[in-house]
Amino acid sequence: MPYLRRCVELAAEALEAGDQPFGSVLVAANGEVLLEERNRVVTSDRTRHPEVELARWAAINMTPQERAAATVYTSGEHCPMCSAAHGLVGLGRIVFVSSAQQLTTWLAEFGAPTPKVKPLSVNEVVPGVVVDGPVPSLAEAVYRLHQRLHQG
Structure with missing residues (x-):
């Protein structure tokens, strides 16, 4: 949960910087945070x-062994481009707060434009990667960030 909370904080930082609210953390098998973005x-x-x-x-x-043993924590399920990058590099498990399906529903609710890339689940793009999420206890915070982006 601390890694996921940090992802939500990073998403909020992105929104404050005028960007779309997404944040991710790469964590080694031993629990060390390797990179935040x-x-x-x-x-x-x-x-x-x-x-x-x-x-x-x-x-x-x-x-390659370190990548396979690492976990990517993220505020939102990977888009197809991110899923492909994840799979091509050979990263391990993904844990996300909100799903691509949730985001699709929220965007429709907010009257946001249709995304340019079709939202797909990670496993539709990278079969076999271990994926956990959504996390309902944090999804409301991610919802509110997207609501602020699209509804002001």
Whole structure:
């Protein structure tokens, strides 16, 4: 839960910076936090999702065995691009606060534009990766962040 709470804090930081509210934490098998990241797509690079940044860092700084044993904690289930990066790099378990399905429902409720990329569950993109979530006790906080983004 502390890692997931940190993800929600990072998502709030992203929103405060004018970005979409997503945050992620990469944790080694021994529980050490290796990297924290938040969404940075407000730049001209729309691929600056935190999960992609974690995957890029892991590819350079971790062995294949370390990557497979690591866990990515995140405020929202990976989008297809992030799922692909996760799978291609060989990262291990994913734990998310809110699901792609929840986000889809929330966006419709808020009258937000339809996403440019079809929301899919992680396992539709990367079969076999261990995925845990959503986490109802924190999902309300993520909902409120997205509500602020889309409804002001």
